[in-house]
Amino acid sequence: MKNTRREIQDRSFTFFSSLSIVLMVGALVIILGPMLRRGFSAVFFQGTVEFRRMQLAQFGHGDEEAVADEVAQVTELRQEIYAILNKFQAGIEPSALIDRVRSINREYGQELRGKNIVGADYTELRRRARDLRDLLQDALESTDRELVEANLKSVLQHRADPLYTDSVMAEMFVTARQYQNVIQGIDLSHREQYLEPLLEVKDQLRKLLGPMPGEQAPLLMEEYGATRWDIALETLHDLLWQEQWVTVEAGQELQKQLVRREESQFAGTSLAPMFGLAEDHLTDLLRPKRTIYWHYFTDDWKEGHFFGGVGPEIYGTLLITLLTMLFAIPFGVISAAFLVECASEHISVKIIRICVNTLAGVPSIVFGLFGMAFFVLFILPNLDRKPQGCILTAAMTLAVLVLPVIIRASEEAIRSVPATYREASLALGAGKFRTFMTVTLPAALPGILTGIILSLSRAAGETAPILFTGAVDMGPVPRSLFEGSRTLATSGYYIAVGDKIGMMAPHKQYGLITTLIVLVLGLNILAILLRSRMSRKLRGQ
Amino acid sequence: MTKLSTPAASSHLFDFKGTIESKSKTVTTPNPEQTDICECSVVSAKDFSFYYGKTTGVKNISMEIFPCRVTAIIGPSGCGKSTFLRSINRMNDLIPATRATGILEVNGQNIYDKRTNLVNLRQQVGMVFQKPNPFAKSIFDNVAYGPRLQGIRNRTKLEGLVEECLKSSALWDEVKDNLDKSALALSGGQQQRLCIARALATNPRVLLMDEPCSALDPLATARIEDLIEQLKTQYTIIIVTHNMQQAARVSEHAAFFCLGELIEYDLTPKLFTNPSHKQTEDYITGRFG
DSSP: OOOHHHHHHHHHHHHHHHHHHHHHHHHHHEEEHHHHHHHTTTTEEEEEEHHHHHHHIOOOOOHOOOOOOOOHHHHHHHHHHHHHHHHHHHHHHHHHHHHHHHHHHHHHHHHHHTTTHHHHHHHHHHHHHHHHHHHHHHHHOOOOOHHHHHHHEEEEEEHGGGGGGGTTHHHHHHHHHHHHHHTTSSOOOGGGHHHHHHHHHHHHHHHHHHHHHTTSSSSSSGGGHHHHHHHHHHHHHHHEEEEEOSSSSSSSSEEEEEHHHHEEEEEESSHHHHHHHHHHHHHHHOOEEEEEOOOGTTOOEEEETTTOOOHHHHHHHHHHHHEEEHHHHHHHHHHIIIIISSSSSHHHHHHHHHHHOOOOOHHHHHHHHHHHIIIIIHHHHTTTSSSSOOHHHHHHHHHHHHHHEEEEEHHHHHHTTTTHHHHHHHHTOHHHHHHHIIIHHHHHHHHHHHHHHHHHHHHHHHOOHHHHBOOOOOOOOSSSTTTBBBBHHHHHHHHHHHHHHHHHHHHHHHHHHHHHHHHHHHHHHHHHHHHHHHHHHTTTO | OOOOOHHHHTTTTTOOOSSSSSOOOOOOOOOOSSSOOOOOOOOEEEEEEETTTTOOOOOEEEEEEESSSSSEESSSSSSSSSHHHHHTTGGGGGSSEEEEEEEEEEETTTTTTTOOOOOHHHEEEEOOOSOOOOOSSSSHHHHHHHHHHOOOOHHHHHHHHHHHHHHHHOOHHHHTTTTOOOOOOOOHHHHHHHHHHHHTTTTSEEEEESSTTTTTTTHHHHHHHHHHHHTTTTSEEEEEEEEEEHHHHHOSEEEEEEEEEEEEEHHHHHHSSSSHHHHHHHTTTSSOO
């Protein structure tokens, strides 16, 4: 029956419209959710002591005393790890030890002379010391385990000799003893095989905890360890686990497998306990703390987005957007007013309207090329300036981009003001211009504002038009309008396209995009509030 | 087709500032032959025709509107009542591709003359529209809009003028407490009275009313009709209406239009009780229209 068919139609209409809204919201949540979450982690994260150290040294944020305190505490703990590391390194690369042993011998000679022991005693003592030294040196250099063990043993026999108690020779015995411990698990004949893995481990450790005391870091990036807890955990994982390619099945491709280093590379050596130590005490070593990095929005970045914030990008985006609106809004509204009020029926107006509507759909890259050709390569030289992109040309290009949208929306808004408003004003003797300014324009303002809001969001996030007309990927914060600037959108592009360092800090990329989204959202909300206030005033509330 | 007014040539056209002599304080009997204090007819049409492109709006209208009277124009839809009314203050200029022939005079001056000062004309001939259309401003700014156009800036003077006009349109008591309230917050009847006050503020000689009560409820309509009764002692009022009872109530003269032509123009009692033309009789008795 007819009634049920209409009912079915109504119900399914409601159902499908609700479904589409649910799908849209779901898509937004799924797509934006992880991105926003990671972006927020650029500001809300767990920062380690390295982060606080970096903030203080590079940007001057933070309490000097507190940071120094923390660093001191942490350094104490780290000593243990470094000690194990150094000893092990000495064990497989005894060249430093050998040099030290030789210099001990020389110092002993000086010591004897200082004690005024001369003549036959001097020679005898020196001879004994030299013997010890040779024994030890052979032990250090040799890869024959039996020889090494024997030499070390004979050296250590003299350890308790009171002759050497207060002397610098005591250190020789300490060295021998340590070396004895260290070589326990090492395959002496293949000492070199430990070198490369050791360097790997040292690298990871440096990424985790920062440079070892006494080491210099060539790059700014390497001066600090893991600044964020999540990065620290990742680095720890790389430290503890090693990737190996193994044959799982004969004839098949090699498969990647993860094995713990202490079981594969350093099994049985004295370095093995270090891994457990690092793993268990990582919290104490790095002291992660919940951080809200407010300065993210004002700090510049250092070392290719690895450290720091996005301050200059935000500044650039806001500046360019503001300038774009300054150019586009007056032009757009006045053009729309002209099209509606003054020249409504002429054929030329129809042609102009078609052109405007077409321009509104032109791809933004075309505007970028136009901007480069016209503003950068033509106008700038005429103003005696170098033909390179700057904030001014970027803003003008974006203004040309958003102009059609503003014109279209304004035209609609002005046209939709009821004729009775105009008639009332004209009937009182007002002229056309007066009527427009005092009656038509205020009534059309909500619609015009809608067009402005839409183009504001577009201008803030556009990448292609400003790539050649004003955006740069690095450089100082611009001081004049004739310099190029970084912006949120273009920085995101540059990182994605090839900035390897930026790729190492993915939270930065997400942070950039999230900042852009939040910025545009904020601008929109502001403008929507403004528009609703105006609407309410127009309706008389 | 707008005015070109040079001060010397045409500023004397419709240049009535200050007191208007033709305001009569006594109620005169509705006899067009009787000499009034104001002697000449206010609006005079001689063979006036108006065309929208190819369509005829009105054709060969010849009538004289008398001062300090209420003249009602009645007729079926599309007969040209509003066209004629809007021609009197040249509001039809807003519509493109229109043409007027014949003579239409206000206060003795042909308003379709090229030298007419439109601003002055529209300040002399006020208009109230069918749907109340106050501006989205305060009540005060609405009424003061006209005087401000005339160049009156003195705040005290404006306040006095606004008060006078609001009193004339019987709105003062209701809004005097808060003149800064938005005009859109008033009820329909109040808005229409506000529009009347606004039209009065420019000190016009003629008040054109295009179906002023058709968007209002009966109570508000009654108040507007009372208002018209009061105003007619000072202004010349031409009212277009669909409502024949209203026409019979408020007007002294009535004109019946049909299909763009003036069929009959006579004193109201006579037109409604004893019309001369059959078409008028048919319309009034409801046989058509």
